[in-house]
Amino acid sequence: MTAKSIYEHLFPLTTVMRHRFADNWSGEFRHFRWTTRNTQGSWNTGMSGGVGVGWRHLQVTALINDRSGQDFANIRTYAHDNSVVLVVFRRVTADTGVAGGLSDSTDHFEGATANYAAASDDTTRSFKDVRTKDGTTGSITDSNVALGTVDTSYKLQLITADTKLTINGTLKVTKTNNLPTSVMQPAWRVISTTAATGSDGNIKYIEVYNT
Amino acid sequence: MTFDSVHEILNPLTDIRKMKFWDFLSGDALDNWWAISESTGSGGMDNVIDGGYQQTTGAVLFNAQSKDFGNLGDHYSATASQILAVAKCFETTLMEHWFACLAGDGAAYTHKAYMGADTGPSANFLLKTTNAGGTTNTASSIAIDTNFHVFEAKFKSSSVTGHIANILEGTSTTDLPSDVLQVVIRAATLTGATRKSAWRYLEVYNT
Numbered sequence: 567m568t569a570k571s572i573y574e575h576l577f578p579l580t581t582v583m584r585h586r587f588a589d590n591w592s593g594e595f596r597h598f599r600w601t602t603r604n605t606q607g608s609w610n611t612g613m614s615g616g617v618g619v620g621w622r623h624l625q626v627t628a629l630i631n632d633r634s635g636q637d638f639a640n641i642r643t644y645a646h647d648n649s650v651v652l653v654v655f656r657r658v659t660a661d662t663g664v665a666g667g668l669s670d671s672t673d674h675f676e677g678a679t680a681n682y683a684a685a686s687d688d689t690t691r692s693f694k695d696v697r698t699k700d701g702t703t704g705s706i707t708d709s710n711v712a713l714g715t716v717d718t719s720y721k722l723q724l725i726t727a728d729t730k731l732t733i734n735g736t737l738k739v740t741k742t743n744n745l746p747t748s749v750m751q752p753a754w755r756v757i758s759t760t761a762a763t764g765s766d767g768n769i770k771y772i773e774v775y776n777t
Numbered sequence: 778m779t780f781d782s783v784h785e786i787l788n789p790l791t792d793i794r795k796m797k798f799w800d801f802l803s804g805d806a807l808d809n810w811w812a813i814s815e816s817t818g819s820g821g822m823d824n825v826i827d828g829g830y831q832q833t834t835g836a837v838l839f840n841a842q843s844k845d846f847g848n849l850g851d852h853y854s855a856t857a858s859q860i861l862a863v864a865k866c867f868e869t870t871l872m873e874h875w876f877a878c879l880a881g882d883g884a885a886y887t888h889k890a891y892m893g894a895d896t897g898p899s900a901n902f903l904l905k906t907t908n909a910g911g912t913t914n915t916a917s918s919i920a921i922d923t924n925f926h927v928f929e930a931k932f933k934s935s936s937v938t939g940h941i942a943n944i945l946e947g948t949s950t951t952d953l954p955s956d957v958l959q960v961v962i963r964a965a966t967l968t969g970a971t972r973k974s975a976w977r978y979l980e981v982y983n984t
Contacts, residue, residue, distance in 0.1 A: 569787070570787055570788075570982060570984065571787075571861060571980050571982070572783075572786075572787070572799050572980055573799075573861055573927075573978070573980055575786055575787070578943070579861075579927050579929070579940075579942060579943030580927075580942050580943055581927075582863060582924075582925045582926065582927055582942075583863055583927075583977065583978055584827050584977075585801070585803055585826070585827040585828065585829065585977060586801045586803065586978070587801045587803035587804065588801065597804060597808055598804070598806050598807065598808045598809055599803065599804020599805060599806060599807075599808065600804065600805070601805055637805075638803075638804050638805040638822075639805035639806075640805075640824070641804065641805045641822040641824050641828075642824060642826075643803060643822075643823075643824070643825065643826055643827060643828045643829075644826070645826050749825075749826050774803075776826065776827055
């Protein structure tokens with residue numbers, strides 16, 4: 567018999583679910599749950615027409631490290647050591663970095679004292695990577711998956727011992743250093759990696775849950 | 778087993794899907810399908826791990842915080858629907874919290890049923906059914922505590938049943954609601970001090 571509730575497809579009713587969030591990034595506007603943040607530079611942000619585009623951040627100014635993203639305005643309900651993030655995003659342009667994951671900072675994956683774990687496709691690197699920071703020190707571990715400008719599915723699994731990155735269904739990185747140490751919120755951002763204008767990225771799905 | 782659509786996870790394609798809603802209550806604010814109904818006190822996302830949406834009453838007797846679908850989202854049947862809530866109390870005395878609740882339009886939600894807490898009639902979680910003729914309270918076997926629980930209210934043609942963690946905890950066959958119903962989440966104080974409750978998940982559908 568088909569269960570009629572989403573809940574029962576995720577848990578038995580005897581289990582009290584932990585916090586969870588999912589966003590399809592489809593419609594005229596995004597969920598009110600998000601705060602859009604142009605941390606540096608001017609950006610055009612919003613739902614974008616076109617098959618499969620979703621939510622888009624497009625750089626208007628032309629400085630390196632211009633960046634724009636989304637977060638939960640520091641409403642942090644996801645654990646650094648027992649959580650999962652699934653995110654599907656696309657880097658559209660060269661000279662651009664796109665990343666999605668969890669962060670305790672409204673500067674997402676850049677803040678000097680931030681805690682974060684993120685999957686990234688960034689043209690300053692040669693491969694897709696997982697990047698983490700423990701509030702003091704940040705580091706990046708590359709996968710063996712080449713950078714690209716097609717939609718990619720990333721899964722981050724955060725436990726006490728490590729952060730695992732799965733790309734398009736294959737485990738690629740198990741990172742054990744500089745892991746985040748504080749409670750976090752979902753975050754996603756686009757950053758310019760040169761002084762050119764027009765950095766562009768889009769997101770079409772994110773799901774986060776405590777385990 | 779995988780599916781091509783959310784629809785097919787929940788229904789065979791031979792079924793015409795009925796009205797359904799779910800909300801993970803995560804983020805920095807509620808979406809605009811929620812309307813503020815009563816606003817003494819405060820409401821917002823609870824900024825702790827697994828927090829959910831919290832409502833805190835004012836510190837005056839009968840102060841209440843509630844949200845509903847603005848009397849426009851009364852899409853749910855009083856005789857063929859069910860609602861599930863993962864919710865909690867923060868205190869165990871002198872409060873009334875509607876956790877898994879469907880209610881009709883109108884200032885006092887005259888027609889409603891919920892699984893939740895009302896320390897007036899019972900120190901245990903309870904099932905309450907209300908219509909213009911009166912109210913029936915059916916106490917569960919579980920004492921009110923401050924843990925999250927899975928509450929359900931199932932609306933049928935001649936009864937409403939209340940469940941906690943998939944255990945039938947009460948059946949009411951009197952004072953059943955007969956209006957079309959919307960989702961309501963409500964916290965009220967029954968004393969001159971604040972009372973707080975939180976919801977981590979809500980799901981409702983017609984059966």
